[in-house]
Amino acid sequence: MSAPVLEIRNIHTFIGQFHILEGVNVSVPQGSITVMLGRNGAGKTTTLKSVMGLTPPSQGAILFEGKPIHGKRPYHIAQLGIGYVPEHRAIFKTLTVRENLELAERQAHDLEKRIDFIFNLFPAMRQFYHYPAGNLSGGQQQMLAIARVLVPENRLLLIDEPSEGLAPVIIEELMAAIQKLAETSTVLLVEQNFRMASRLADRYVILDDGQSRVEGVMPELIKDEQLIQRYLGVA
Amino acid sequence: MATTLGKNTPILVMIAIITGLLTFSFINSNGDFGDFGITVLSGLFQGMLLFLVASGLSIIFGLMDVLTLAHGAYFMIGAYVAYDVQHPGGVIDLTAAIPDPNLRFPVALIAAILVGAGLGVILERGLLRPLYSRPIFQLVMTFGVSLVMVEIVKAIWDTTIYSWQDRFGLQESFFELFGQQFSVYRLFVVGIGFVLIIGIALILRRTRIGIIIRAGVEDRQMVEALGINVQLVFTVVFTLGCAVAAFGGGIAAPFLGASNNLATDFLLQAVAVVVLGGMGSYEGTAAGSIMVGLAIAVAQKAAIGTAFTVLPSITPMLLLILILLLRPSGLFGSAHSS
Structure with a gap:
């Protein structure tokens, strides 16, 4: 397995007085x-937001390409080469x-250089x-929210619930786009x-009650119906 | 059709109010175009001064969610600094270095802008930054800063009300229209105001900082997550807002002089403009400034020779109540912004 681009080590995150993350470990090769x-x-x-510094963890460590990023401001984390597509898109x-x-x-003419790639990925745009x-x-x-993180050359993309509320035909289109993105970037998807x-x-990595429980390769999870039923409630 | 009408409602309400004000003013002038013209010019002049305070207040509120009650004090400081630089015997006496009052006036305005900007940086970086997540504390703190600024002004310049003495060419020039003398300086201020309204609109629409500000008004956190240092943008916007308010004070000083009252008078009127225009809406602030300025001038004219001498000072609030009854979110405000 190749070296992890992102390593989340035992992070704990509070939102107000609520202890949301109580020990999350994730490794993204x-x-x-x-x-x-x-x-x-x-x-x-909350895990994605903690990586981006939007809900900074109070304990634990987050490493991007081997260097700690926890405690840094969100804009600084983004400038390191991390793109974030939030839940509900948050387009302007x-x-x-x-x-x-x-x-x-992030630099002048970024869009000019990448616009053909973006139009190829999402022709309707x-x-x-x-x-x-x-x-x-x-x-x-949703296409715009994803396209936005493709303007600068991000090496890691954090994508939160891209299929939420979308028609199946659109989901297929988005899946094809995300697969294409993975040829050049690493993706952590919720x-x-x-x-x-x-x-x-x-x-995959499975989270439950603010803790990471199991991680592994997807073909193994697909075969393990008991695990799927236990944590995801999917038959 | 209904949607088009809905979208255009703010513009229709604005046109209706301005038309009403102008019609009333024309009737009140007994059809005398000269008299009517003076009221309109006076209204636009007051509207532009209000815009110089309210524009900063509105953009700062929209982007940063900070309603700064110190903004009127920046207007006041601008008036004092411009007065001081222009006249002999002040804290900064430039009369020997720049004997020509026509040249000294632009220098006085630049000094007002620089002092406003400098004090803006100090307030944002030193005092506001730790209070971004505590709106009530921001209100109390900026109100306190306003009081402190007034006391500092009193300590430096005393409580004297300074009337502008050092006349310069633009201030002495008049032109005649419909048999009435019109001040060129008022026209100049109105022109500067329109240039700023269009200039700021172009900055907001056409430049990267403008796109960042408009995006930040919608979702600051997401702007930051795209790799933009929003705190730096806050400092720039706050500083420019304070500089524009101080410039407003400087440019108003030849007419209004310099006094402590400017701080509260202009703050209250500017807050009325920002609320009736729609909190955080730049278009609303520009339209609101012109409407309130015209309404004050019309009220001033109507109050002459009557017992309603208080009418001009309560007019901004009456207009605010009227507009909030028609549109509770303000003229150009969204339900979210209210």
């Missing part, structure tokens, strides 16, 4: 798609699609490039849709 699974409230989103609705993408530039992002459908907004997760991911 380079070039892989690792999916974080678990029921609602297991701590998956009053900005146009183009402005949303321009905002993600060409048509709504100058539209206000708030006018887009849910699927188009996904409730087990069917999508099992088709996409090489590796």
